[in-house]
Amino acid sequence: xxxxxxxxxxxxxxxxxxxxxxxxxxxxxxxxxxxxxxxxxxxxxxxxxxxxxxxxxxxxxxxxxxxxxxxxxxxxxxxxxxxxxxxxxxxxxxxxxxxxxxxxxxxxx
DNA sequence: CGCGTGACTCAGG
DNA sequence: TCCTGAGCCACGC
Numbered sequence: 001x002x003x004x005x006x007x008x009x010x011x012x013x014x015x016x017x018x019x020x021x022x023x024x025x026x027x028x029x030x031x032x033x034x035x036x037x038x039x040x041x042x043x044x045x046x047x048x049x050x051x052x053x054x055x056x057x058x059x060x061x062x063x064x065x066x067x068x069x070x071x072x073x074x075x076x077x078x079x080x081x082x083x084x085x086x087x088x089x090x091x092x093x094x095x096x097x098x099x100x101x102x103x104x105x106x107x108x109x
Numbered sequence: 110c111g112c113g114t115g116a117c118t119c120a121g122g
Numbered sequence: 123t124c125c126t127g128a129g130c131c132a133c134g135c
C-alpha cells in the first residue's frame with residue numbers, strides 16, 4: 001500500500017471504516033480513539049483529503065453536538081442527509097440523535 | 110521550518 | 123439556542 005501517512009491518519013481511516021451502518025461517530029470520538037483527543041480538526045482534514053482515495057463512509061462522521069458539518073441546504077449537506085436516511089439514521093433539521101445513533105466501540109452490540 | 114487552510118471542539122456570554 | 127474567540131492537528135506550499 002502506498003500508505004506513507006502518519007499512524008494517526010491510518011488509524012482514523014481504519015476507525016471510520018469500522019463504524020457500522022446505521023450508526024454515526026463524531027470527529028472528536030474518532031480523534032480520541034485514534035490517539036489524539038484534540039485532533040478533531042485533523043480528522044476533518046483527513047476525511048476531506050482521503051475520502052476519494054479510500055471511499056470512506058464520510059456521511060457517518062458528524063459534529064460533537066449531533067449536527068452535520070456542512071451548511072444546511074448545501075449540496076453536500078443534502079447528500080449526507082440522504083445517505084444517512086438510507087442507512088436508517090434519522091436526520092431532523094440537520095441534526096442526529098446521538099443518544100440513539102452514536103457508535104460506541106465498547107458496546108458494539 | 111513557517112504560514113495558511115479546514116468537513117472541529119470547548120468555554121463564555 | 124446562537125455567536126464569538128481561542129486552542130489543536132495534519133497537510134500543502
